[in-house]
Amino acid sequence: MVLLLLMTRLKLNGFAALLLVAVGVALVQGIPVVDIPDILSEGIGGQIGDTMLVIGLGAMVGRIMGDSGAAQRIAGTLLDAFGPRWVQVAMVVTSMLIGVTMFYEVAFIIIVPIAFTLVRVTGANLLWVGLPMSISLSTMHSFLPPHPGPTAVAATFHASVGLTLFYGLFIAIPAGALIALLWPRLPFIKAMNPSIPQGLVSEREFTDEEMPGLGWSLFVALFPVILIAGAAVTDMAAGGESPFLHSVAFIGSAPVALLLTLLLAIWAFGPRIGRSLEDVSASCTSAVKAMAMILLVIGAGGAFKNVLVEGGISDYIKDVTDSWSISPIVLAWLIAVILRIALGSATVAVVTASGVVLPLLAGSGTHAEMMVLAVSCGSIAFSHVNDPGFWLFKEYFNLSVIQAIKVRTTYTTVLSVLGLGGVLAVEWALEVLNL
Template structure:
């Protein structure tokens, strides 16, 4: 039974990494090979499947994570990150620094991928931790939860947008309905989770090399205007492209093509990095050698993180190649329950088995699509049900899990305690939010 294979592989992975203390990259690749053999993937093909899984994952994240890390380090080594962090702490006060992180993450995360927004905001979170002496998860976890909520629940993120197209749902209405429950649920979990006893007992340190150890004096810091301007450039470019795609229906519009080009995450981050190199280098009297050293330091620190994320992609790849998605389609066929709950359940099961939220949401949409037309349920609510289910139970077969673990310098078990629990609760409360919106729409005869 494929789901048993997934469960056993997860247990073996945990044993290798927690008891035997095996490196995450090696453990993930060993388990991926084992799953491939058990699932009947031809031995001659396993290498190609692993390579494709790594390539698909690294292809999506290498440039974003690498350029984001360099940008963050350049801003950190120049004092720009400290300037922004100091202003956030000054505006909200040390007591409400979590609120500052939630507000920032939700505003940025509405239109930006989780990974992109994460690498842009996390240097500021690291600097706030260093300045305020707060626990890393106390500051960083609310940011991650808020970003996860925006990314998984709402268009224009890729999963919900793809499902909206499959169900012929309005992207605008889906976003409107989703905001009613995504914002309060995401904010509540973001503020509650760091206060839970099992999370408060964790006290990880900031990974070395990702943030400067230097504390700048006030007169050494660059101006707030330039610091904010550089930080906001990728947000404006990426968000602007997302809004343009939603507002303009003419795919042949040359202006739209240009906006999409400069608004793609790698290009936006590359342009911003070039701007940062000048703005926080020669413009303030730092040599290009100093700025280049910051970029090199960030790249070295990211090497193992990227390798582990890539290995997570290899593990996911053998699960997909092994036909687990097809098995789940057959397994859930004919279940006689509410279409909304069924859509959520199928997406959640696929997420648990395959790891990738995008793969889970797109596959679940294909299974559920025949139900939409005859169910009488608003297609926008079906989109939200599938999207909410796809965030559940992020664990070791999710490359995003490894990004979370490595950036917050957690053990595998602590990452499971922190991330797996919050993603699952978000998914369950999200389902409740969808059902509540359905009840309200029915009551209003909409």
């Protein structure tokens, strides 16, 4: 409440407000004053370390594609294929295909320039086009391996990653598509009409002759997807340890994949089409300037999260829920939800929740894969101000804190509930079929 007051009534900058509240929470939790600066620094460093390379490199690639006309070429092709009326379906299909293997933040940064271009070309509301993209990516990232949360839980429960992905697709695709197409149509969402943040997309409208070809435009856009997905599939299929697998994992890591994509984009949409390296460099510089405040706010969100973790909230919740006697699937989901609300970190929520309910799995007869999906579904709920992803969403869609809560917190919560229903339904079907 204090954070919301600072940012809505007092109009304090999000970075400063988050740091002030983080310090206040640390003092209330009894963390020694001498330790608070280190905890804040660790939180900011950990969060920025995870996201700065991805967001920075992704923003540069996106801006180069925008300034060269490549983003407009892809957006125009999507419009031609689906038509303006079905632009949301185009975003859902594209986001789900890319989001199966890519982190939310990585896929978001790659696709959002196309969404911005579609908004500019069609004149549609930014949330009408962008929200289906974000919802689809959130669903894929939170529900399914090989994303880090579900993969870590699968290892804890000794569940099959392949089966978890197989069962999860039957839940994630219909749930994600339903919410992605429904949410932008809700009256309180339609009442919002945010503008595209300045500096993140080219304002120029290109002629057909000025734009690069569709083949190169798609190849550069999909290049990081190919590298990251290829590494994930290779790891799942081969396993083990070898220099070859280490090399594949290195190339398929998000920062390296995006760095290679940036180099490819600089050449493909620079000297190859007659643009000078100076022009391409100017595109990169403008993208970085636009990202500065977004990165600061995300880093402060990491500081806030770290204060909560160091304060021992996760241990307290674990102690309280140890004695609850309910279905293992519902318990796993509920603990993940509570931890998600308290900590903001989906990864911490799924790891802690899986540790709590692991002893219940052995004698319950519940499929391990369903337990993985239950925990994973719980971890998406109630994304709010202590979730760095919340701030990425807020800043890119140019929303106020209250608006972001109305949009993102609600859709993540409904997705989580639908996910739990889907897990219970699939578990029931497996029991009926005796599988």
